[in-house]
Amino acid sequence: MHVGIPQIVAYGGGGFSLERESSLLDDYVLSLTGCDRPRVCFLPTASGDADHYIVRFYRRFAPSCEASHVSLFRRDQGTGGVEDHLERHLLAQDLLYVGGGNMVSMIGAWRAHGLDEVLRKAWRRGIVLCGPSAGSLCWFEDALSAFHGAPRIVRGLGFLPYSNCVHYDAEPARRVEYHRFVADGMLPGFAVEDGVALHFRDTALTRVVTSRPDGCAYRVESSAGGVEETRLEVSYLGAPSHRLGVSVAA
Amino acid sequence: MSEPVIFTMGGGGFTMEPSNPLLDDYVLSLASSPRPRILFLPTASGDTQPQMRAFQERFDCRACIPEPLSLFRLRDSRRPLHETLLAQDIIYVGGGSMRNMLAIWRAHDLDALLIEAWRRGIVLAGLSAGAMCWFQGGLTRSSGPPEPIAGLGLLDGSLTVHADGEPERLPVWLRCVREGSLPGGWALDDGVGLLFRGTRLVRAVSSRPGAGAERVDAIAGELVRQRLAVELLGAGEQPGASAEEEAIRELRQVRALRSGIPLDDL
Numbered sequence: 001m002h003v004g005i006p007q008i009v010a011y012g013g014g015g016f017s018l019e020r021e022s023s024l025l026d027d028y029v030l031s032l033t034g035c036d037r038p039r040v041c042f043l044p045t046a047s048g049d050a051d052h053y054i055v056r057f058y059r060r061f062a063p064s065c066e067a068s069h070v071s072l073f074r075r076d077q078g079t080g081g082v083e084d085h086l087e088r089h090l091l092a093q094d095l096l097y098v099g100g101g102n103m104v105s106m107i108g109a110w111r112a113h114g115l116d117e118v119l120r121k122a123w124r125r126g127i128v129l130c131g132p133s134a135g136s137l138c139w140f141e142d143a144l145s146a147f148h149g150a151p152r153i154v155r156g157l158g159f160l161p162y163s164n165c166v167h168y169d170a171e172p173a174r175r176v177e178y179h180r181f182v183a184d185g186m187l188p189g190f191a192v193e194d195g196v197a198l199h200f201r202d203t204a205l206t207r208v209v210t211s212r213p214d215g216c217a218y219r220v221e222s223s224a225g226g227v228e229e230t231r232l233e234v235s236y237l238g239a240p241s242h243r244l245g246v247s248v249a250a
Numbered sequence: 251m252s253e254p255v256i257f258t259m260g261g262g263g264f265t266m267e268p269s270n271p272l273l274d275d276y277v278l279s280l281a282s283s284p285r286p287r288i289l290f291l292p293t294a295s296g297d298t299q300p301q302m303r304a305f306q307e308r309f310d311c312r313a314c315i316p317e318p319l320s321l322f323r324l325r326d327s328r329r330p331l332h333e334t335l336l337a338q339d340i341i342y343v344g345g346g347s348m349r350n351m352l353a354i355w356r357a358h359d360l361d362a363l364l365i366e367a368w369r370r371g372i373v374l375a376g377l378s379a380g381a382m383c384w385f386q387g388g389l390t391r392s393s394g395p396p397e398p399i400a401g402l403g404l405l406d407g408s409l410t411v412h413a414d415g416e417p418e419r420l421p422v423w424l425r426c427v428r429e430g431s432l433p434g435g436w437a438l439d440d441g442v443g444l445l446f447r448g449t450r451l452v453r454a455v456s457s458r459p460g461a462g463a464e465r466v467d468a469i470a471g472e473l474v475r476q477r478l479a480v481e482l483l484g485a486g487e488q489p490g491a492s493a494e495e496e497a498i499r500e501l502r503q504v505r506a507l508r509s510g511i512p513l514d515d516l
Contacts (some may be wrong), residue, residue, distance in 0.1 A: 048296025048322040073296040075394050105321045108357025109350045149330035241321050
């Protein structure tokens with residue numbers, strides 16, 4: 001059985017779904033599994049199990065991994081997904097990759113199939129969890145969502161006791177909204193741009209990595225004067241030392 | 251405020267009968283407006299593109315204002331859900347995973363909004379998962395084998411769908427009704443729709459000759475089964491040629507399912 005330190009790599013956006021050529025973030029999470037040919041299972045729930053997303057996952061991971069996916073919308077059809085025992089299958093993986101989309105819909109569907117508890121078990125056992133966008137927000141206590149209406153706080157699974165705001169560079173309004181919510185008492189947390197990922201060991205942030213030379217992430221917390229935003233130190237994964245696999249301490 | 255209306259289909263409409271618009275035209279006729287606003291909720295399918303496209307293809311050319319609502323796709327989603335829903339004349343719910351659909355609706359508080367819409371007289375229509383969800387219970391294959399599942403409970407009793415198209419459902423539903431894990435209710439073939447005004451069944455209609463429906467109750471541990479009288483819609487005006495096309499399409503679907511090709515790819 002897999003036992004290790006709980007690890008989550010939360011992408012602000014990016015990975016195989018967005019970055020056609022570079023998926024340095026994906027290479028990074030694969031390296032965390034410590035396996036030559038890791039077992040990687042994709043959870044595309046937040047996209048409604050979109051076929052094009054599943055196809056792109058296999059294109060990216062099937063050559064170097066034991067790749068599979070779990071579809072919660074096609075369980076009656078037996079279409080290449082996992083059919084027999086969801087929990088057994090998920091707990092036998094080295095990496096669980098959660099796709100982007102709508103987090104509220106995803107967590108709703110997960111709960112209906114008991115996946116929230118399975119994921120907690122997987123995390124505790126040291127199966128690496130990762131994902132972009134909704135696949136990042138879901139691991140946190142609070143997330144900022146602007147889906148169908150004004151921005152509001154939505155609850156994630158709460159493995160990481162912080163708030164999270166993704167695609168921080170994509171929409172200028174995000175920063176203003178996130179700051180306002182943190183000032184109003186939302187948990188302090190992390191704002192992350194596309195192409196940047198937060199690596200947590202247990203619940204501590206140990207490293208911030210980026211697939212783009214200019215990618216940024218921030219710690220955002222309330223302070224006496226309102227909200228304080230601190231730029232985090234980021235390791236660029238495209239630098240030659242990383243390409244050669246030399247590790248750089250955080 | 252008008253009387254609540256629900257129209258539940260055992261299967262049929264634009265997602266299953268692309269060349270037979272009888273049930274969908276009937277749905278439009280239930281609204282009091284001559285050009286009703288009709289909202290499609292494809293949640294149970296995961297908001298698949300083929301369902302959304304089929305909806306647009308069916309309703310774009312008809313006297314109505316069609317709009318799909320995705321709970322997954324993020325584009326064009328700044329409008330609050332309650333505004334979108336309560337502005338409609340008709341809300342049409344698609345088929346797929348009933349378990350996922352209800353859980354996702356609850357996560358967005360959409361279940362309460364749908365009940366409010368029903369109370370206000372907005373016509374609620376749907377097929378398969380989108381038909382069973384209005385009852386106390388239904389029979390779902392959301393996790394693989396057919397099993398009972400609770401619905402929103404606006405209508406008394408339980409419903410099972412695709413009684414002819416997916417024959418593995420009916421025996422499981424009958425057993426559930428006999429054993430009491432589901433209340434008595436209706437079994438609908440593909441193409442059959444039941445119209446409820448308030449909580450009262452007022453009409454059974456069909457888009458296909460020969461499609462039927464039955465009412466089933468457990469009385470002292472025995473099943474009492476009664477066929478309903480079903481009116482064929484558009485009788486006399488429907489071209490017979492499309493029946494063969496439908497049969498060919500269904501055959502392809504069955505073959506695809508057996509060989510593991512997702513329906514979306516057809």
